[in-house]
Every structure is written in structure tokens, then in C-alpha cells.
Amino acid sequence: MTAPSLVIAVPSKGRLKEKAAALFEAAGYTLRVKGHERGYRGQLDGLPDVAVEYTSAAEIVHQLRAGRVHLGITGEDLVREALSDVDSTVEFVAPLDFGHADVIVAVPECWLDVSRMADLEDVAEQFARNHGRGLRVATKYMNLTRRFFAKKGVTGYRIVESVGATEATPATGTSELIVDITSTGTTLKANHLKVLEDGLILKSEAHLIAAKRAGWHPRAAELRDIIARALAG
């Protein structure tokens, strides 16, 4: 077997995997897993010199940064969180209209005095005076949070890392507010949280992404255009 001309990484599980597969199917390039059903390699019907790698959505970001794959399908939120040098390492080729999620700043609904990011610095001052420490922000998006808060001039806080059930942390007392993804807002509502008016950090969706550091020989570039056209439908 000859070496593939282009490698594309697609999510290995969950909704992102299903949606990506459906998209390729609709475009006429059916995704097939090689070997047994749980395999981590695959191919696209009709494009024999394309190799498909099934990887976790987060790992795809690192593969793209390193240029170990040419293309990848993953969420913009994961890319912007993990890469500090987005512009020099990857290119967003096409939004794919699935995996929609907004990264937002949310505070307890009972904070009637708070509706904007600017309120947070004042609240931080008051909170430090009464509790002897800054506000705690629970999130798995440490970098997005830091950049956004800095841009908004909010400094009196610290991040506590949270990998699951972030929206419950204000109620349990391990945080005062959160940065998390939301699609419908029902989980926030159930946890008595509200999104700040200017608290939208990123409107994220799945993208077809190209790695700038991959080897872009003519055939790879050609395949990239074919796939981009097919997925952008």
C-alpha cells in the first residue's frame, strides 16, 4: 500500500463523530472504519489516497498544531483554548454547522446587581473585603477565560479547574461563577445561573481545520479543496 496523500483526523466518539460521518455520507464520500468496528483508522469511499484517523476531539487539536495530520474536524472552542498561536498554526477552512456551543460567563441568578462583565471587578472588590479572597471562576477553559477577562479589565479573580458538572460549582460553594459551554441554556437555568449580557466569549461550532505545518504537496492541497467543497455542501 502506498503512503496516503492526505491525513484527516475525525472525532472518535459521540455526537461529533456521528455528525461528521453523516456529513461525509451526504457529500458522497462515505467514511469507513478499517478492520473491526472499533478500529482507529478509516478511509473515504472515492478518495483512496486519503487516510482517516479517529482521535479524541481534544487530541485532534494537538495533531493539527504539530502538523501530524493535514486536516481535522473539531470544535473551535477546543482549538482556541489549547492553542495560544492559533493564527500561525492552523487555518479554519469551513464551519460545519454542527457541534454548536457558546462559551459564556454565567453568575448566580440571585446576583441582581450584576449583569455585565464590568460589574465583576466591583463585586470582586466587595467580595475580597468581606471574604478575604478574590472570586473563583470554575472552568475547563482556562486560557479563553484569562484572555477574555483581561480584555474586559477584570482581574480580581482566580480560576479553579473544573472538568465536569461545572454549572453545579457555585451552588456547592467551590466557585462563585463559571465559564462553560451552553447550547440551550436549560442546564444553566436548572442551576439558577444567568449569562452576563456581554459574557459571550465564543460562538463555537465544529470546523474543518487545516494544519499549516503539515506537508502541503500539490495532491494534498487538491484533496483539501475537494474535501472542503464537499463538506461545505
Place this chain on the structure above:
Amino acid sequence: MTAESAKAFEALEGQARELVALFGRAGYEFVAPAILQPAGVFLDQIGEQVRGRSYVFTDLAGEELCLRPDLTVPVSRLYLERHPQAGTEARYCYNGPAFRFQPLGPSATHPREFRQAGVECFGAADKAAADTEVLLLAVEAVRSAGLRDYRLRFGDIALFYALVDALDVPERWRLKLRHYFWRPPSFHALLDKLAKAERTEPNDVVAKLGETIAGKSQEEAEDIVSAYLDANGIPIVGNRTLREIAARLLDQAADLYADALPKEVATIIEYYLAVEAAPRAAVDKIGLIARGAGLDIDGALATVARRFDLLEEAGVDLSGAILSTEFGRKLEYYSGLVFQIEAPGMDETEPVAGGGRYDNLLTALGAPRPVPAVGSAIHTERLLAAVGGTPS
């Protein structure tokens, strides 16, 4: 330039031994606090910016730790461990590594691993005497290492606080001015906003509650807010209390009806923050600005002037020194004197030594009573480079 080669390390350690010996003779006990520190202490006190400058990580037990970014907080924690009642006077000195992430990459003048030698003085009741003692020791230390030429830069946080206290403004604005002092980019915007009486459009709830709540007592406000929350089925969630929410709503309601910060007041603050001159001239200038505005900050100014007297009596040459009101706005734990020693040819951001008074830090770290504290640290690599002790 870090202690990466054996030769540089020898030179650094040789210099540090001398420094520590000098501190010892001055009555400072040598201590060696832990290099690994709980990250929470730093993040809670200095805020999230410190994470961007520190090596923070989670160990296998899930504890969040950091490589100490400075030695003042670790030495303060050590003091509290030894003296939980915080009633004892103590003087410590140290020499050891500290670590800071350098976003532009490590360099000779901004290494990611560097060694600090310094002193911390806790619990000395005569603050002016302790300030002078620590300052003199820092000057003597760099001199003894061979630094002939240097410039002293002074600031004083207490002076700014005194100015704000003397202003005729509502307490809630005073608190804001003090808080935003440490955030220079936002500070100017705040002044502007107050002076123009620019109200950020109140959110619906504030607008609705504003009319009923304005001018009410704290208790009445709490009742109104509580009733509103009940009526809308909103529970109190989290660590922030009803009392705090109501208090801030009261402030916001008051702002809705408040007059603007008088233009002159904003101007006085701007003038004050622009003062940078030789110590005596700067004190005079600040005095003129304050008296011109009818503000009495004579007490705080006298403290500053007396400090310069003491230094000169002790033989410190202040002819090249600078007093800058802007200086020291980066580390929020400072509360009074701040100073640094700059070597010729080296940038203002690369002092060979620095320090100041931090009277609020120990209570923030859990001390049961306030502990007056002042200290200084010498950036030993820079000092060695400044006296030509290392190849650059």
C-alpha cells in the same frame, strides 16, 4: 545567566553568602521556606495574573501547587507557622531560587529561574524606623557587593490612600478608587466615568429596584431584595450573601442619583499620579497639589519626609533619587513605602533590588491580628551582572 553553569553558580553563591552574612550581622535569622508552595495562597491574594507568570501545576493527589514566584509570601507563611498568634517581632533573611514564566522567553535579564536574597521584618511597631532599617540594609548590601553607582526610586501607597481619604466623596467611590489604583488601565477609565457622571445603563432589575431601594437602610434593602427574589422564584445560590447583593444594589441605586465627581477632584488625582521628581521636590509638589485643593494630607507627607531625613542622616545620598507616585502599582499587597535600587544602564523594569511595606498581607494569609511588615529582595543575578561578576 541563571545558575545553570557551575561557574556562574559559584559566583552567585559566593555573593549570596556575603549578603546573607551581612543580614545575619544586622540581626536577621536565616530561613529556608519551601520552594513548592500551595498555589491557592498566591492566586487568592495576588489574583489570576500571577498564574500567567508562575509555574502552577496539579500533583498526583490533586493539590494545586506552584514553584514560588517570590519569597515574601513563603517567608510570611513561615512566620505564621512559627508564630500563629502573630504577636511576635521577628526578622528573617533568605537566599534561594524563585521562578517566573517569561512570556517572551527566558533571557539574561528576565530569567525564568533566578535567585533572590532578602530580608523581611515582621511586627516592628515603629514603622518609620523599620522602613529605614530595611532600606539601609538593602543599600548596604548592594554596596558591599561592589555596586558603586545606583539610583533609588521611591513610591508610597499610603500617600495615595491618604489623598483618597481626604477627598470629599462618598465612601463607595473611595473604596473603588483604592481598588482600581492597582489596575492602572481601568483606573483612568473609572475617573473619567465618575467625572462625567456617565452612568452605565442600569440593568432592568437595578432600574426597577433602584427607585424603591434608594436611600433605604441596609436592612430595609435586604427585605426588598429578599421579597423580589421570592416573588421571582430565585434562590440564593453560592457564597455571596443577600447582605452583599443588597449592599451593592444600594450603591448602584445611590449612583443613579449621585452628582458627578467634581472635575477638580479628578484633576487633582491625575496631577498627583503624575508627580515624579527628586524626593524633596516631589514632597513639596504633592503638598502644593493637596493644599491647593484644600486637602489635608500633611500627616502622610510628614511621614514620607521624615523617612528621607532618616536616610540622609544615615549617610544615604538622595541627590540622584526619585519619588514617583505611580511607582509600586503592580503588587497589590504593598501598603506603604515601596522602593527599588536601579543600576546604571539597566532598565527601570530590571532593578537589582526592590521592596516595601505590606501591612495587610499577613491577615490575608490568616494572621489573627494585623502584623506590620516590611522587606526587600535582591535580584542576585542582576546584581552580579551590574558589578561585572558574570560574563553577560
